Every structure is written in structure tokens, then in C-alpha cells.
Amino acid sequence: MSKPAVICLDLGGSFIKLGVMDAQNALTILDQQNIPATSWTAFTTLVSHMIAQHQAHFTADSPVAISTAGIVAPDTGEMFASNIPAFHQRRLANELSAILQRRVIVHNDADCFTLAEALTGAGQAHKVVFGAILGSGVGGGLVADGRIITGQNGLTGEWGHGPITLTEVELDGETLRLPRLSCPCGQKGCLDSYGGARGLENLHQTLHSSTASSIDIIKRWQQQDRQAQQTLQAWLQLVGQPLAYTINITGASRVVVGGGLASVVPLIEALDQAVQGYVLRSTRQRLVVPGAFAHHGGMMGAALLARQRHG
Ligand SMILES: [Zn+2]
Known part of the structure; x- marks a missing residue:
């Protein structure tokens, strides 16, 4: 049948x-x-x-x-x-x-999204797949052996609402201290406040006291604009380290990225490079890739x- x-x-x-x-x-x-x-x-x-x-x-x-x-x-x-x-x-x-x-x-x-990627998309053939959503905010999901890990409270994979691990970033050789921003979830210093498209805008504002849309910041980054390059340099550190930490904890061998920022292929390549630098043992294989189902x-x-x- x-x-x-x-x-x-x-x-x-x-x-x-x-x-x-x-x-x-x-x-x-x-x-x-x-x-x-x-x-x-x-x-x-x-x-x-x-x-x-x-x-x-x-x-x-x-x-x-x-x-x-x-x-x-x-x-x-x-x-x-x-x-x-x-x-x-x-x-x-x-x-x-x-x-x-x-x-x-x-x-x-x-x-x-993570299940679709694990079964038929960019996470196929990987035993543990972490889905990292970088949309306007930061979300996530975890799939192991082709099954969603829901967890006791349904919150598995929500890496956006935990603290950023870094409060200092290195920008062109200088160390810069960043404030922990208040998050709508009620906590302070969540990755969500710097990590998604809205977070990228917050970060640009914090670093340069200048308002710009995430699309504009990324466009200027690709045009080698110095301020935008610094913003992305900081963003890759702020997002890359918690993502590496997530990989250490979950054992994921593939991170599939969804949400609006996943469509910026050079950004996801740069994020992969950043994460490779933070995981305990980097491999030659790509860890972080854009999802197949945008x-x-x-x-x-x-x-x-x-x-x-x-x-
Ligand atoms: Zn939060």
C-alpha cells in the first residue's frame, strides 16, 4: 500500500x-x-x-x-x-x-529543519546533526540517528538563549570589551542578542555607534569596508565559540545552518573556519555548511x- x-x-x-x-x-x-x-x-x-x-x-x-x-x-x-x-x-x-x-x-x-537536513539534505550520512538557525534571531535543533532529540522540556538545541562565552573580542590585534545585552527572554547576555541578523545589527551599533541593516553590513563586509569587517570579525568570534562548544557537547559531525544568514555562503564558510579554530580537534572536513532547504x-x-x- x-x-x-x-x-x-x-x-x-x-x-x-x-x-x-x-x-x-x-x-x-x-x-x-x-x-x-x-x-x-x-x-x-x-x-x-x-x-x-x-x-x-x-x-x-x-x-x-x-x-x-x-x-x-x-x-x-x-x-x-x-x-x-x-x-x-x-x-x-x-x-x-x-x-x-x-x-x-x-x-x-x-x-x-534539522530533521529534514539530517534525513535528506546537507546532514545526510552524519550520525549527529546540529541545526543552527541564524535568522533574525538564533535557534537550533538536534537530530541523532535520524530522530529529533526533543529533551525533557522541548528546548533541546536552543543555543541562542544561553550566554555568549566571550565578553572580549580581538579586533585587528586590539582587545575590546562588549556589554552583555538584555534579552527579551529575561536573561542578560544571550547569544541571541549578538548572533542572528538582528544581533549583527546590535553588534555593529555597539562597536561603531552606527545603525545599519544586516543586509547592508554584510554587503559592506564583502566590499572590504573596514567597520563592517570589524563587525563580522567580532561576530565570527561571538558565534563561532558557542557553536564549537555545542559541537563538543553534542558530538555533531555536521552543523547545518538555516535562516536568512545561511544564504550568505561566504559568511557560512568563514563561520566554519572560526569554529574549526575553537573545537578541540579540528578536521579537514567541513563542519558548518548552509542547509539545503532554505x-x-x-x-x-x-x-x-x-x-x-x-x-
Ligand atoms: Zn535570551
Whole structure:
């Protein structure tokens, strides 16, 4: 019997994407709508409508696989740390399953991305794969032997909300002290405050008292602009050391990078070089590479997770 098509949903802070994974595990995007982020009823009505509109792609036994920002509590199934207010403390999988009359799985998007990369992307053939999300913020996921490591509290891989390991960086031979910035998570000095695209902007501001977008900073770095070069020099130290530390702890032999910064190939190459300098034993093999699924890794991974659970 062939495997049923999987209904895939990517739920972001501003959009809902709908896709289908066929029996050969190929993903096709079918629809995208703005998400009614503050109303549970409007949200469930729209999802039901989107699935009904594309029902020709699915069968009665098609499960629903959801990738979303935020964490699913492993013990209760409740959502927390979600950027979609309508999901606050909802048991998303159970409640949607009752409404849609289908099996529903929900998982964190960084974990889903890492699973997709480990099974079919840039982490294939590696026993332990760490997914490092460098988007507007910093996230992560861990996959071992082709399975997501969820951990006791669902937070495995969240390396962005721990302290930067360095408070001093070397810039052109000079040592510079950096402040530990307050993080929206309530802690002080999280990597997230310097590590993602927003963090890069914070760092540039801290070092040069100058406001610039991450895209602009990276463009100027590639044009050898001195200030931007210093910012990236500091960024590679601040991100490279915790990433090396993460590799030491998890035993990952491959780090796949997702999020907007993953598309800057020279930056990820430079990050790999930085990390190689910090791990206890560097190898000739690339450790840090851009992910293969820049846009739909979350959906892909959620669908593969549904396959693992439901066939
Ligand atoms: Zn934090």
C-alpha cells in the first residue's frame, strides 16, 4: 500500500503556508495566506478552508504535519514561546485534530529543519546533526540517528538563549570589551542578542555607534569596508565559540545552518573556519555548511516526522 500524502503547514508570525508531501517524499507548496494570529476561531476556520480548497491532493487518511516557531511542551502538548498569540497555551495538535478530524503532529520549526537536513539534505550520512538557525534571531535543533532529540522540556538545541562565552573580542590585534545585552527572554547576555541578523545589527551599533541593516553590513563586509569587517570579525568570534562548544557537547559531525544568514555562503564558510579554530580537534572536513532547504525545511521536516510516526 502506498504511503498517504501528508498535509504540511508552516505557521509563522505573519503567514500560513500549505503544502503536500507525496508518496515519494516530494514537497509541493499549494497556498499561502496571512495568519489571523490573534484569533483561534479565525485561524482554525482558515486552515479548514485552505485544506478543503486543495483536497484533491489529499486522502481521508492524510495526516497533518505542522512546523511552527515556539515550543511544544512534551508532557502536556501545550504551546509556549510562540509568536502567535492565538496559540498561547493551546494543545495545538489535539485541538486541531478534533476540528480537522485528522491525525495532527506539531513540532518546533528549527527541529523540523534539522530533521529534514539530517534525513535528506546537507546532514545526510552524519550520525549527529546540529541545526543552527541564524535568522533574525538564533535557534537550533538536534537530530541523532535520524530522530529529533526533543529533551525533557522541548528546548533541546536552543543555543541562542544561553550566554555568549566571550565578553572580549580581538579586533585587528586590539582587545575590546562588549556589554552583555538584555534579552527579551529575561536573561542578560544571550547569544541571541549578538548572533542572528538582528544581533549583527546590535553588534555593529555597539562597536561603531552606527545603525545599519544586516543586509547592508554584510554587503559592506564583502566590499572590504573596514567597520563592517570589524563587525563580522567580532561576530565570527561571538558565534563561532558557542557553536564549537555545542559541537563538543553534542558530538555533531555536521552543523547545518538555516535562516536568512545561511544564504550568505561566504559568511557560512568563514563561520566554519572560526569554529574549526575553537573545537578541540579540528578536521579537514567541513563542519558548518548552509542547509539545503532554505525555504521549506520546516515543512519538509514536519512531514518526515509525520512519516516516522504514522507511516
Ligand atoms: Zn535570551
